[in-house]
Every structure is written in structure tokens, then in C-alpha cells.
């Protein structure tokens with residue numbers, strides 16, 4: 001039952017990785033929560049008070065879902081996945097069309113319903129490819145977004161939607177918050193469905209490999225990335241939402257690591273000796289080197305992520321190892 005004192009939140013994409021964790025976090029904070037998604041969370045029951053299975057590309061669904069003056073709306077729904085989904089080019093039309101429609105519908109519905117605050121999850125993928133060509137490319141500052149030249153249609157849609165929310169903020173006074181997530185990982189994320197990102201894919205490959213075995217890694221493995229543990233992402237979202245800073249702001253770790261070193265770390269966590277076979281003829285590689293500059297988030301929120309990659313990977317590996325064992329049974 002909803003009580004009148006409770007803050008009310010809508011989480012779009014509540015069946016997905018970050019959305020399902022966000023619902024849990026909001027419930028812990030005492031919110032009444034409605035979730036919406038095409039599907040229920042895959043790995044544990046939703047904790048939302050109300051969960052609507054619906055397609056946010058449909059205006060009628062969006063109107064039905066945004067039917068009360070929520071205090072906060074978190075718009076995380078998007079057609080997305082890891083490199084194998086985003087960088088092959090095969091899903092570009094869907095990625096752009098589906099996610100843009102969701103955002104166009106949501107921002108308009110929030111405006112019409114006088115929603116107090118809407119959070120939009122953008123991505124590090126909006127940054128220009130030229131800024132990420134070296135293994136030690138300078139950390140990405142928010143202002144580097146322009147002139148825009150993302151390396152994927154996914155990034156172009158995100159930059160369009162950032163601007164869409166900012167325009168509604170400027171022209172219609174909607175209170176928006178925009179964060180650019182940098183590679184979020186953790187338990188209960190995609191790990192074997194073709195949409196998984198590198199931390200989950202590496203954990204799966206290592207969990208499936210015999211001690212002394214070999215796993216295949218896309219590219220030469222020297223490409224650098226950073227990964228942010230899910231709990232830190234949620235902390236950043238909530239702090240941004242409670243602040244009066246609109247963004248866009250990076251929410252990412254600044255602990256850069258090469259993919260080969262990440263494999264070594266996971267092998268060590270697993271207690272296995274693992275050899276790496278680098279697969280070089282892969283189209284879906286993404287940029288060469290990426291890092292998040294966290295000056296702005298520190299300045300505006302007085303906080304920045306600092307959870308260690310090792311600790312986060314230990315938790316993620318434990319969960320994926322359990323999934324692999326369950327699959328074998």
C-alpha cells in the first residue's frame with residue numbers, strides 16, 4: 001500500500017541490470033516504486049510495488065505508466081548491449097529508433113504530468129572517437145563531448161537524447177538530471193545472452209575454462225577500459241538526483257585497466273592458470289583507450305566513485321561462477 005508520506009518513483013527499464021538494482025535501492029530508502037519494462041528482471045524477483053510489462057515505444061503505454069505526479073522518474077530503458085551488440089552495425093536501426101522513441105515519449109509524458117524530476121542515463125559512448133585512440137588517452141572530461149563524433153549509433157542516440165532532455169529543461173522548465181555511465185558491472189547483469197559486457201564475458205570464460213586452459217579475447221587485449229561497480233553507480237545516481245546539478249556528469253571509476261590485465265585479475269580470483277588467445281579479426285572492438293575524468297562530479301556532488309575493481313570483480317565472479325554451475329546441472 002502506498003502511503004501519502006512516501007516519495008514515489010518510476011523506474012523505466014526496471015527489468016534490466018541497473019534498473020532492477022535501482023528498484024532495490026529505492027525500496028531500501030523507503031520509496032513507493034513502479035517499474036516498467038518489456039520483461040521482468042531475469043535473476044531475482046522485482047522488489048517494485050507495482051511492475052508494468054509494457055513497451056515504452058508505445059505512447060499509450062507511456063501515458064498509462066506516467067499516470068500520477070511521481071516525485072522522481074528514472075529513465076534507464078534502452079535497446080542496448082555490449083560490444084557484440086553495439087559495434088557490429090547489425091542492430092543500428094533498432095538501437096537508434098527504439099531508444100529515441102522511448103525518450104521522446106517519456107520526456108513529453110513527464111512534461112504533461114508535471115513530473116518533478118527526471119533522471120536520464122547517458123553513456124561514455126557519446127565521447128568522440130578521436131579522444132580515445134591511444135591506450136593512455138587523456139581522461140574524458142564532460143566538455144569533450146563536442147564537436148560530437150561517437151564511434152557507434154548507440155552513442156549518437158544518447159547524445160541526441162541528452163540534448164532532448166536539456167531542451168525540455170530549458171524551454172519547459174522540467175527538472176532533469178543527466179549522467180554518463182562508464183561501463184557498469186556487477187552481479188545479476190547479462191553474462192551469456194550476447195549482450196554481456198567484457199567484465200561479465202571474461203568472468204564467464206574463466207569460470208567455464210579448466211585450470212591451465214585457454215580463453216579467447218577480442219583484439220590484442222591491450223585496449224584499456226574502466227569499470228564501475230553497480231553499487232557505486234546507484235550511489236552516484238541518487239546523489240545526483242538529490243543535488244541541484246543538472247549535468248551531464250560522468251559516473252565512472254578512474255581505475256583504468258587493460259583487458260589482458262583484467263583477465264589476469266579474474267584468473268587470480270578464480271585460482272586458475274589461464275592462457276589468453278587474442279582474436280584479432282574482430283570488428284566489434286570499440287575504442288582503444290578510455291578513462292573517466294571525475295573532477296566535475298567531485299566538484300558538484302562532493303563525491304566520486306572509489307570502490308576497488310578487485311573487490312567488485314570478486315563479487316561478480318562469484319555470482320557468474322554460480323550461474324555457470326547452475327547451467328551445467
Ligand code: NAD
Pocket residue numbers: 012013014015016017018019036037038039054055056057075076077078079080081098102121122123124180181182183184185197
Ligand atoms: P539493460 O539492457 O539491462 O536494461 C535496459 C532495459 O530496458 C532492459 O531490461 C530492456 O528490456 C528495457 N527496454 C528496452 N526497450 C524497451 C521498451 N521499448 N520498453 C520498455 N523497456 C525497454 O541495460 P543496463 O545495463 O541496465 O543499462 C541501463 C541504462 O544505462 C541504459 O539506458 C544504458 O544505455 C545506460 N548505460 C549503461 C551502461 C552499462 O555499463 N551498463 C553504460 C552506459 C550507459
